[in-house]
Amino acid sequence: MVIRTCSDLEEAGRIWNSLWPPDDIFDCWDVRECFQRSYERPLHFIVAESAGRVVGFMGLSRIDEHDYYGQFPGETWQGSTWFEQNRIPADSSSIGRMLWDAAPEGTRLRYLVADSADYLAGSSVDETGYLFHPPQFGYDFGMYWKTFSGKSRKRLGREIDSLGELDYSQNGGEPGDIEWMFETNRANFGDKSYFEDPRFLEGFESMLSLLAERGMLTVTTVQARGRRAAVDVGVVFGKRCTILAGATDNEFPGIAKAMNLFHIRRGCEMRFEQIDFLCGDFGWKERFHLKPRPLYISIRDELRESINASSERKAGSVLCS
Secondary structure (H helix, E strand, O other), X not given: OEEEEEOOHHHHHHHHHHHOOOOOHHHOHXXXXXXXXXXXXXXXXXXXXXXXXEEEEEEEEEXXXXXXXXXXXXXXXXXXXXXXXXXXXXXXXXXXXXXXXXXXXXXXXXXXXHXXXXXXXXXXXXXXXXXXXXXXXXXXXXXHHOOOOHHHHHHHHHHHHOOOOXXXXXXXXXXXXXXXXXXXXXXXXXXXXXXXXXXXXXXXXXXXXXXXXXXXXXXXXXXXOOEEEEEEEEEEXXXXXXEEEEEEOOOOOOHHHHHHHHXXXXXXXXXXXXXXXXXXXXOOOOOOOOEEXXXXXXXXXXXXXXXXXXXXXXXXXXXXX
16 A cells, blocks of 8 residues: 655545546535635645555645645635535545545544544534435425425414515526626625635536536526515525525515525425535524534544634634525
8 A cells, every 4th residue: 555645736636536426516626626726726736556556545725824624626615614414435445544644744634424423533423414305305396385284384484475486497697697796795794705716706606607618507596576685696506506695685584495495495496405505504494494404523632722722712603605
């Protein structure tokens, strides 16, 4: 067994595509490369080879401003990477552990799927993602709707009815819908918006362009009282849909709930296997009976100590996206 490092982008792409099959949009090298072009992080791929064949790798990027190594491509929001469902592809758990042992001090891997986290020492739950599975309800929105209590259904119905007649459109809205989403998201969240960092914004826009070229991008717009009230962007990858980001006009309280119910209804109509609403509950996902899926974090000891110390100093603070 030979363990080596790779810092060449083209070679790293070949290694990635050979061992990391794209089951989801976050698995795609081309999607991650969109953010690599905007961040230009130094690559540090740790590669395991046996008899001249690659049998595992750990794709790292050096995140200089925060002094640690993170999952490629090192796109950051509030100092942490954003891509979910990260993996350490390896032919066996022992190879995965060898790769982790070879990782430099100051390595922090977030949003790891369970099978990769299982063979890394010290892994713990990072955050929880939330999924909706239409097959669970026989692709019948009415069956899903009955999982709410009668009181909850009435309350949600009244809240959405108070918005007046809503006009939903998908991939056929105004050309400025996506730009409206960026501007409104920044206005709502300020420096906590994903899109406040011009590097993240550039990478995200590049990703949306790539998805649009491949016919995978979805732009969902809700109009209320003759104007935009909410815009979400997502991606359809096979029979899976992922909601990537969105924004709502604060003058329409309850519009986000209407949008989320639209996604769930459409998922049933389109017979999707799942809709991924990503990590973070934000006060609605558990109440909407989405299925939680834990994702994991592994941190090299030296970095863990500094993060724990920082967490103690900031105990009680909460960041919202």
